[in-house]
Amino acid sequence: MLRAAHALTGLVLLLCATGCRPHTPAVHTFSTIHMDTVVEVTLVDADRAHAQALADQVFAIFARVEAEMSRYQGSSTVSALNDHAGQAAWTPISPGLETVLRESLRIAELSGGAFDPTLAEVNRLWAFDEGGHQPDPDSLAVAVSHAGWRALQVDAGRARLDSAGCGVDLGGIAKGYAVDVGADLLVSHGVTGAIVNAGGDMRLIGHRPDGGPWRIGVQHPRDPDGLLEVLRATDCAVVSSGDYERYFIVDGVRYHHIIDPQSGFPAAGCQEVTVVAERAMTADGLATAAFVLGPAAGLDLLRRAGARDGLIVDAGGTIHRLAESAVATTTGGDGATP
Amino acid sequence: MTRHGTGTGWLYATRLGDWLLIAALLVGAAAAQLYLARAGTQGETAEVYVDGALRARIALDDPGSTEVAGRLGPVEMVVEDGRIRVANAPCPHKVCIRMGRKGSAGDTIVCVPSRLLVRITGAPAEREVDAITQ
Secondary structure (H helix, E strand, C coil): CCHHHHHHHHHHHHHHHHHCCCCCCCCEEEEEECCCCEEEEEEEEEEHHHHHHHHHHHHHHHHHHHHHHCCCCCCCCHHHHCCCCCCCCCCCCCCHHHHHHHHHHHHHHHHCCCCCCCHHHHHHHHHHHHHHCCCCHHHHHHHHHHCHHHHEEECCCEEEEEECEECCCCCCCCHHHHHHHHHHHHCCCCCCCEEEEECEEEEEEECCCEEEEEEEEEEEECCCCCCCEEEEECEEEEEEEEEECEEEECCEEEEEECCCCCCCCCCCEEEEEEEEEEHHHHHHHHHHHHHHHHHHHHHHHHHCCCCCCEEEEECCCCEEEEECCCCCCCCCCCCCCC | CCCCCCHHHHHHHHHHHHHHHHHHHHHHHEEEEEEEHHHHEEEEEEEECCEEEEEEEEEECCEEEEEEEEECEEEEEEEEEEEEEEEECCCCCCHHCCCCCECCCCCCEEEEEEEEEEEECCCCCCCCEEECCC
């Protein structure tokens, strides 16, 4: 009888040891499509319904930002701004759009124009959103001559474009802004673990349920199923720009969507840039600018801009690092190949 | 001499059969854990959303073809061997087709131009990364 009691006790202990785990909040992931990309909100929360409600609020932010800042929507403020290009009239803008425009101009100046928020007409001619095609050279030359970030003027609550034929395209930065606003909302609700991810532009909040840092894979630029590295980070933004996202190939030449504002053609110096910074909006603009500048000048820009970390894969597949940062560790990656 | 009433007395009272039983339970518990972990990786159903609205639920254990109306036109999805893939879509880049077959819980297939998102339901498996920047 005593042995049976001992065996029963042992059984209970055994089941507890193997079957019971310490209570940890679950991770819930919600996805939708906004701003021509997949928006994914990952939340550490014990209550799925509560997590869903928070994710829906983040999605609503993306919808609002898209409605205001998309150049494709005729009713957006950016479209109104573009429609009045070359005219003296100012277009009223919201505090959010003013923030994005001012940050765009700051990064444009910091990068010597490698990031340019006024390439709407150039991008329209390349038509990457419709599959992409080589534009008529004369039309492209005219569009490049009309573009230029110095034509964009921002004042308190209003903006205008000095050059006719110039148009604002915030595709390289508005997503980052929406990510930031969404992440800020989650933090204001007391969320201690989350990822707001818009097509790979993301903000990390707090930690994983096990208390560890978030593990962010960096897409390999030439292997769709491969990772270049795994970053381990908390409370920061991670953003990548690559020539493998939207592109077409003609006669063996890859034409991708990251345009050098000087030439109007796809920038040729890099395959991929990943930036770790405090804010996704800043990282978004810096990633595009560094891609256009190439590895040496790109890293210099990231350093001057105060990025926490940066990784640039040049056109030959060699990886260049900003620093051996405390937020990132390499767990893989044999280098990229062209 | 009695061993009962001491802190380790039960240890001496345990016979070979008890140890065999404990060993069998350990093996069984480990097997159950492994089974549960593996079961979490296989999805059960593909939920298809267009513009955020659920348009179809497709069982992954029922091979066949399903067409869902996306924003640009019909998108054809095929289930085979417990996985789903986009077979035809009217989008320009065909990224969704290149995403291949997906069958693990938590996997997604996306066609942005069609505003179509496929999510595999079920308990997601432990993954190497939490998100991918691209």
